[in-house]
Amino acid sequence: MPGLRWGDYPERISARPERTGPGLSAALRTLADGAARLRSDARQSLLTAFAAQRRSFSRLDDAHFSAAVRTLRLALQQDGLHDRHIASALALAAVACERRLAMRIFDTQVIAAAIVLGNRLAEMATGEGKTCAVALAAASAALAGIPVHVVTANDYLVARDAELLQPVYTALGLTVGTALPGQQAQERRAAHRCDITYSTARELVFDYLRDGISRSRDPLQQRVSRFSGVAGAPLLLRGLCMAIIDEADSILIDEARVPFILSRSTGNEQESGYLSQSLDIARRLDVDADFRLDAATHAAHLTAPGRARVEALVQHCAAVWHNRLHREETISTALAAWHLYRRDRHYLVRDGKILIIDETSGRVADGRAWSRGLHQLIELKEGCAPTAAQETAAQITYQRFFSRYLRLGGLSGTLCESAGELRAQYGLAVRRVPLRCADRRKIMPTRLFPDSQALWRAVAQRIVELKRSGRPVLVGTAAVADSEALSICLNAAGVTHRVLNARHDRNEAGIVAHAGQRGAVTVATNMAGRGTDIALGAGVAELGGLHVICCQINTARRIDRQLAGRCARQGDPGSVETWLAADAPLFREVVPAAALRMVAARAASLASPFVRALAATAQRLVERRHVLERRRLHEHDQAMDRRLGFGGPLE
Missing domain, CATH: 3.40.50.300 (P-loop containing nucleotide triphosphate hydrolases)
Structure with a gap:
């Protein structure tokens, strides 16, 4: 694609990549051996060209350096991220890093940046300089006129990395913004109008869902307004042009089992009393006799005697309890809230509020709430004032969201174990970057x-x-x-x-x-x-x-x-x-x-x-279950695509 983005909200709307059949594995290994040799030759050619360009740019004073940036930027925006410009773009970014941060850029970082620019994932060992490798790739793409989202693992890293690298981007004539929780819509739009925007995946997903709601209200009216030059409701994002994901396995694998849901209040004031009753009933049931717990899936299942006991307990309650399926689902959720969700393990209680702890990062997941009444049940369990019941306004999975980027790449220190799943679900190949220093x-x-x-x-x-x-x-x-x-x-x-x-x-x-x-x-x-x-x-x-x-x-x-x-x-x-x-x-x-x-x-x-x-066996069993969960979610996404017959952010 050319450097400049296409359309008012560019994104990819296409089918998922097909999985490779098991019978092709031997042939693919043979091809991979040959491809590895070709990659080695290509890397050496890139590094040779990069070194020559870096020497040339390093000799320039600031005025001539800025002129070189403008010249390359024009070429990139005319030709796109063409191979003949990559070494020059990476060299300019490397010299900017060295001048503004006094950080030496190493060949391993250049290799990683080139892998990312090629829509692939780079496995780069911890401590080898992923932050600067991301900066090289992001700057090169932004110079080509592509709006870049740099996706990091948490809000702390969003703020840290954007602040650290701002002098580098400024030296290249680029702007950088951060999309963080608590910002007003105007602040978020300003961040997304920058050449490079640092954010977490969660913030991007919810901005995309909010845009989806705005775009779906009256599509015909929006087209007429654009045609007539009348501004409609401003959107948050500029589309999904390019994402560079730091800690890619955490986001694309570990956090890909749960859909992200944008909710709105139902306005049902009777819901709190109903949930309070369900928690009281759950406390009166006996484990094993009335229900069984599944710690692996955080679910409770009523037994036949348990279902009969619940029916007897609600016999004289309000009519809402007379729907058997709704009743049993609510009691099962109440049992899970009471027995399986642990304070200081799954959530914190702070200032009278329930704060979910993200399983993979160990951090508070700001703004996140459990669905189907679970959050309100845990609030009642902990003696907190229950929040308003929520209903789904829009939802999407990470698998579906990131597959919509026109360009996608990333880095992590731990990718090779999941290389097959990353290729199957996202069409992303994993390339390992050699170590710069011996491992001690x-x-x-x-x-x-x-x-x-x-x-x-x-x-x-x-x-x-x-x-x-x-x-x-x-x-x-x-x-x-x-x-x-x-x-x-x-x-x-x-x-x-x-x-x-x-x-x-x-x-x-x-x-x-x-x-x-x-x-x-x-x-x-x-x-x-x-x-x-x-x-x-x-x-x-x-x-x-x-x-x-x-x-x-x-x-x-x-x-x-x-x-x-x-x-x-x-x-x-x-x-x-x-x-x-x-x-x-x-x-x-x-x-x-x-x-x-x-x-x-x-x-x-x-x-x-x-x-x-023993530990490895336990981990393999859990990993296998998680792979199956992600695969089922992926297949559900595909079925939704086939049923709807078109793409779009709302599920």
Whole structure:
């Protein structure tokens, strides 16, 4: 496509990529071997051209550099992101980085940026400079006149990266904006009118859904208004021209199982009383006899005796209870709210409000609410004033949303495990970027403890030992409650430390900045697992670098690798060890109770390879279930497309 965007709201409306049949795998491997050689030759040609252009641009003073930017920008906007201009665009952006940030751009970052510009995903090891690689790609595309959305993992990174890189973009004559929660519509429009906009995926999705509602109100009237030059209601986005996704596997895989729903109030004031009654009834039912719990899917299922008991309990209630399907669905949701959703694990209570904790990031999901009455039921459970009942105004999945971008690429340190799914669902190939520095990370044995309390006591003792050496320690936990339980043990042992979780997130930048200093101890949830660059303090590398203790078994091995990637970055030394509790939620989900009791009883004597194998098996089972859930959601999207016969943001 040319550099400039097409239409008033450009986006791709097309079928999903077809999956590759299993019989083609051998042929594809043969082709891949040949393609790898071709890619190596192409990379070397790009790097040679880039180096020559960088030398040339580095010799220019500011005035001549700006003239070179204008000349290339005109060529890019005439020809588009053509191969003959890519090396020059990347070289200009690299020189701007070096002048404005005093950061040296390495060949690995250039390779990653070129992969992204080719509508692919780059696996780039943690600490190798993804932030600047994203900037190279975003600047090159923006110089071609393409509005670019840079999608990061959380609001903290949105603000941090946009502020850090603004001088670079300004030197290239580009504007940069941020779309963040709490902004007024006018602020958001201004951010999206910039050449490059930093945002989270969630903010972009909801802006797209809001635009979809505006565009669908009266399409004929909108066309007439545009034809006659009369301005209609201003939209937030300029379409879906290009997205560059940082931490791409988190967004495209981990967060792709749930549709995003734009809601509106139903105005039904009787709903609160009905839900309060359902919670009272749920408390009176007996587990196993009246209902069964499925922790894996966070669902409760009434048994036949349970359904009969519910029917008897509501016999003299209002007419709304006489609809059997509606009654049983509501009671099942109330049972899940009461038994399966845990405070400080799935949500926080702050200022009388329920705040959902995002499972993958460990952060508060601002503005997000559960649907089908679940949110109001949890509010009632915690004694909060229930919010108004909501109904769906529009919804879309990440799979459907990101497939609508005309250009799409991204980076992450953990992509190869999901390469097949990323190609099948999004048509995106994964390319691995070679390491710039040798990996000096030391992996230590994995240990298992009979329960969480034994684990926290042992971790506290281990930290006391490490603190004597002066090495900084980062401990990763699964939930707010876990991080605070460990904090209690550390206080009892007299260990000074900092806690980073969804409850203590206001000084995130300060906590991260201190985490690599001599003797620092930081306890964190998944908030420290992605996008967190922990710089080592003076003399820390000589002591062995940052030591990471992983005290959680995540739903995917990729997420474990993210936490381990906080240490031993860019050639620094570091070490990581995994200590687990037999009563971890993931073990309880997939390991039979009798087997888990046997494992817990022998935890202290189990060898590290056995513990690693047990954890890997549990993760594979959960990952397989999640893959099937995403596939079903993808197939539902395809069915919706076929039924509707056209695209559009509203589902």
